[in-house]
Amino acid sequence: MDDLLADFLTETHEGLVALDSALVRLERAPDDQPTLSEVFRLVHTIKGTCGFLGLSRLEAVAHAGENILGRYRDGTLQVTPAGITLILSALDRIKVIVAGIEANGTEQAGDDAPLIAALNAAAEGQEPDMPPAAPEAVPDAAPVAAPAIVIEDTAPAEHPPAEIAAADPGAPAGQGAAAPQTIRVSVEVLEDLMTLVSELVLTRNQLLQLARAHQSDAFAVPLQRLSHITSDLQQGVMKTRMQPIGNAWAKLPRLVRDLSVELGKKIELDMRGAQTELDRQVLELIRDPLTHMVRNSGDHGLENPAERRAAGKPETGRVILNAYHEGGHIIIEVGDDGRGLPVDRIRAKALANGLATETELAQMSEREVLRFIFAPGFSTAQQVTSVSGRGVGMDVVKTNIEKIGGTVELVSKEGRGTTFTIKIPLTLAIASALIVEAGGERFALPQIGVVELVRVGGGEGSAAQDGAPRIERIKDSPVLRLRDRLLPLVSLAGLLRLPAASEDSGFVAVMQVGGQAYGIILDRVFDTEEIVVKPVAPILRQITMFGGNTILGDGSVIMILDPNGIARAAGVGLDAATEDDRRGAAAATGMRSSTTTSLLLFRAGDGGPKAVPLGLVARIEDIPGERIEMSGLTPVVQYRGALMPIVPMSAGWMAPEGTTRQPVLVFTEHNRAMGLAVEEILDVLDEKLEIQPGTGRPGFIGSAVIAGRVIEVMDTAYWLSQAGEDWFRPAAASRGDAPRPRLLVVEDSTFFRHLIVPALSAAGYDVTAVDSAAAALRVREEGVPFDVIVSDIEMPGMDGLAFARALRAGGVWSEIPIIALSSRAEPADVSRGREAGFTDYVAKYDREVLLQSLSDCLSASLAA
Amino acid sequence: MQTPTAETAATMPPPSQANAAVAEDEVFLTLTVAGQACAVPVLAVRDVLGTHAITRIPLAPNEVAGSLNLRGRIVTALDLRLRLGLPPRPADAPPAMSVVVEQYGELYAMLVDQVGEVVPMPSRGITANPPTLDPLWREVSRGVHRREGHLVIALDVGRVLAIG
DSSP, rough: OOOOHHHOOOOOHHHHHHHHHHHHHHHHTTTTTHHHHHHHHHHHHHHHHHHHHTHHHHHHHHHHHHHHHHHHHHHOOOHHHHHHHHHHHHHHHHHHHHHHHHHHHOOOOOOOOHHHHHHHHTTTTTSSSOOOOOOOOOOOOOOOOOOOOOOOOOOTTSSHHHHHHHHHHTTTTTTTTTSSSOOOOHHHHHHHHHHHHHHHHHHHHHHHHHHHTTHHHHHHHHHHHHHHHHHHHHHHHHHHHEEEEEEHHHTTHHHHHHHHHTTTOOOOEEEEEOOOOOEEEHHHHHHHHHHHHHHHHIIIIOOHHHHHHHOOHHHHHHEEEEEEETEEEEEEEEEEOOOOOOOOEEEEHHHHHHHHOOHHHHHHHHHHGGGGGGGOOOOOOOOOOOSSOOSSSSSHHHHHHHHOEEEEEEEETTTEEEEEEEEOOOOEEEEEEEEEEEEEEEEEEEGGGGGEEEEEBBBBHHHHHHHHOBOOOOOEEEEEEEETTTEEEEHHHTTTTTTOTOOOOOOEEEETTTTEEEEEEESSSEEEEEEEEEEGGGTTTOTEEEEEEEEEEESSSSEEEEEHHHHHHEEEEEEEOOOOOOOOOOTTTTOOOOSEEEEEEEOOOSSSSSSEGGOOOOOOEEEEGEEEEEEETTEEEEEEEEEEEESSSSSTTTOOSSOOEEEEEEEETTTTEEEEOOOEEEEEEEEEEEEEEOOOOOTTEEEEEEEEEEEEEEOHHHHHHHHHHHHHOOOGSSSSSSSOOHHHOOOOOOHHHHHHHHHHTTTOOEEEESSHHHHHHHHHHHHOSSEEEESSSOOOOOOOHHHHHHTSSTTTTTSOOOOEESSSHHHHHHHHHHHTOOOOEEETTHHHHHHHHHHHHHHHHHHH | OOOSSSSSOOOOOOOOOHHSSSSSEEEEEEEEEETEEEEEEEGGGGEEEOOOOOOOOTTTTTTTEEEEEEETEEEEEEEEHTTTTOOOOOOSSSEEEEEEEEETTTTEEESSEEEEEEEOOGGGEEOOTTOOOOOOOOEEEEEEEEEEEEEEEEEEHHHHOOOO
């Protein structure tokens, strides 16, 4: 029996019980309008629901009954005892049919025609001669009126009692099997029970403590038993409120199947984390938004099989539902691998609907534009299907989620799909928490976000010996070297402005919040405890570091930490607005002293590891690739309220995709911050630094022997000037969201294509690469417009010179600037190139000159 | 009427029949904060507690002393001395008592030095706040009563709780 049917039966039982008494009342007082209305409404509800469920026999009987009642209500028919008797007999028939559904899960065949005819006749005003006798006996155990509560002491929780009852053929009909399997209890009652149980737990704990103190053996056994029962009771009561999210998903496979038939698409529904439990109340509230979003994903998100084939994707589209707990929240993701949201169409629609002006839109990031889909009445579906596209939708979804204190985010990649992430706070949920101490106070740290606990040693020498890792400092920021990564640390006592015990010894709780890992420095760690999260008083809500509070087993109140809030407050998530005091740029002094210097070893670009004196590094950050944006030709990241340029140390660097993390060394000078993107942070070493004047490579002062290896030492000033130059270069005035210049690269060497395409893309060009002049000419035939072409000279088949001549001879590209790229850049070659029609001639591998030439060509062609 | 002490801290009895008879007189619970007599409407009071373990809440507004567990409910404690801009309780003073009040379903405990008695205060005996009263006090005071030769400030509980 499915859940829907079970719900229906419960509801119908309630309705029938109410109807019985209401009808008897009606018989006594035929003119009582409220009773009449109530009776009509009850029958109408039953009819409506069974019509929806496809229970046609039930619907027919209810419908006939409703007809008479409708006329009673409207006053066009007199209420007579005979009429009431007739309706009661219809109700009895309904009960029989319902009992049949309960026993078998489906409607039993039966002939209701005489009854319906009698009902219809009565509705026409004919006095019925005799009420037709019910052909089937009504089970007179009357279970409907007194629901039996089935106690299943061994039934596993996954099996709803309904299934067990239905599967048991031995259960006599009309008794256990006919009893409703669920009873409705108001949340308030459960809430009260919960409070009482908490009280009981506290009292139990006190008793246990007393018993221990007094060593009274006589009480030991009963106390033990009391303790167990209390724990079981506590769990039972908690369980009444929690339900796996799978319950809200149960109808989705069917929905998706129908959707795929209706739309002619192949859709696979992938549901993960169905066991994630959440509060029943919350579950009810997100059921509809979730259904709507899955429907949207299938309808709008996924393409039809032909489009998918054309896009090189498998024919079957996937809709992915994923639920999990994260840092005190429940995260539900609804994603598809479809076409992604049409950003341009959303932009146009936002403009058309007057939601934003063109100027505003031009300044918005893609992410901001996408959020318009949450605006009321916003739909970009080109035609209204029966499924979606009526413009009621995402705004309702968003409102409903926000009502329960949740948020919706979305990520969309054109051609790759859309993922919505719903985050619901845990306010009502039960969590397991670590009880920790910092600054002399105890706090509960939800265990969901804790990846591991690390014991950290004290002082310099001793800790190194016993092997415990020790907290190090870069500038003022504590960090922990944990295996191969450098973990930013946050002192909980410091953050909460409590007196810190000793920041360098204690524990570090390694947290994972979203994609961000960080450590919280704690003084002590006690125990884990199951806690019921209670919201904090309104006057404390502005302290975002607390997600709630709770009462511990010993009766004391404890604040629950919110790992997200802590990350935000500490600036680990790059959101902090305050900027640290700047580093005094005493660069050279520390470098040649005979004492040891802390050196940060990292890997970046070609060659071996590189080193930089740790004192020069203001911070080390691990920035998700998606946070790195392009401002003109410069990759930047929003950092502490300002834009920080990211300077890649290696050529051809591209910001990593999505949440992949980019290690960045942050340098500050003259109120500006610059991030140097490196590949990997290796180590921090204390070494005597003796720099051998260099190899002349720009960006490096020279090399030093560090830990027995020759390592290049970075020239900080050089890289800072790199950032400065890019930062103020006029070309950077072209905004990141302005159209990128389109660039065609004609190059036969795969290696070189791989080298140059990312470099040019990173520099802000929209690059298309082809492997031969012939391929380039085919692209020309398709009429694709370009702003500038970069071509190799030496190529098999048509060479660069012939290609340039072919372009200049005519066609759509005859005016486009062409830059020659060649390993031979002798004056004679250059002049031959110019004769052939090249605008400029650049030596291969000289990225700077190429970029300069490109921007010259572009500004010249713009001016022309 | 009995004066609850720290040892016998008890739930306040409901207003007695005698009090109900003088319906036009509001019934108040008197309390002392740093020597100043104050009063709160007794109907607002849910409980009077003796010494109770209070958990400090970092970063909370200064007036918030912390939170405490009252029979399974979490109660936010406000130090009435600090709320009224009075000097903090000296370390050697007897422990504070709490007057628990409810607002919008939330419980708050006001820490006071001493809890007095439940008394009816005739509405005719109330005087408006003197205009020279400290603005902070004027905000939380509903008026001043003269009682047995000293002045009692009738506190507006809602306003006292409106912090942060």
